[in-house]
Amino acid sequence: MTEQDFPPLAFSGCPLDRGEAIRRDEAAMSALLTQPASRRIVLRGGEPLMRADGRLVRYPLTDPEFAPEGDLVFLGFEDNCALFAGETSDASEPFEDVRFSDPRAAGMRLEAGESGIYAFARSLLLWRERRGFCSNCGGRLQAVDGGLRRDCPACSTFHFPRTDPVVIMLPVDGEHCLLGRQAAWPERMWSALAGFMEPGESIEEACAREVHEETGVCVDHARAEYVASQPWPFPSSIMIGLIVPAATRDVTIDPAELEAARWFSRADVRDMLAGIHPDADIPPKIAIARRLLEVWAAR
Ligand SMILES: [Zn+2]
Known part of the structure; x- marks a missing residue:
């Protein structure tokens, strides 16, 4: 079983044609804003307006409900119709089966593709909000x-x-893999090690540095294996998922980063994935950390 056999990760798979050429054509962009077929999705405080069926709500641009504050951003085309996104400050309650959703919950509830559209809109609108001035x-x-x-x-x-790259990796040694836990996490929770890339390092080098800083374990980074990546719109990361062979096993944690790091067996990981491990849990399906564990456990 390879990563291709698993469903798309949350926040990935944005199906839109991003309209690269038309973006540069100011007259064409203005025309899209007056076309009856154009639609907009709505975010409020970064939360998407969505329906219970897992779809984002799309309004005609002339619809006054949850009107956008400031300009809309253009996301792209779906079925040849333009799709925009806007941030609203309208505090009224939505009707019936429509609601604003917590962003992480939305990542789990939105259909594949819809969560990719949301991730694009959320990162772009958050960036605009913070980048008003040169x-x-x-x-x-x-x-x-x-x-x-x-x-x-x-x-x-x-x-x-901005897109901020984060390496997230599973060091492995034969039948064991190394997971960490932070003091602030829920009890029993363990996850893959992760950290922001720094200027002037390759993905593999960032992977080796982070593992060593956090746990004291050395990895054979030349043999790091790329597994998958995931847009992570909190606010604008790209998670780069790796499985990497460990070269050493002794753990010395950095207490500023981790509360503990521990080697788990493949059997442990299979139990954690099944939710039947006696003392350890792993992140939900929304997280690429879980995907790394799924891929490794299936080997
Ligand atoms: Zn300037």
């Missing part, structure tokens, strides 16, 4: 390319949305 000269920025770029008219600097 980090070079302090000038007010203007949205271009449907919101996928923000330009400074004063100093001509272009600003692009």
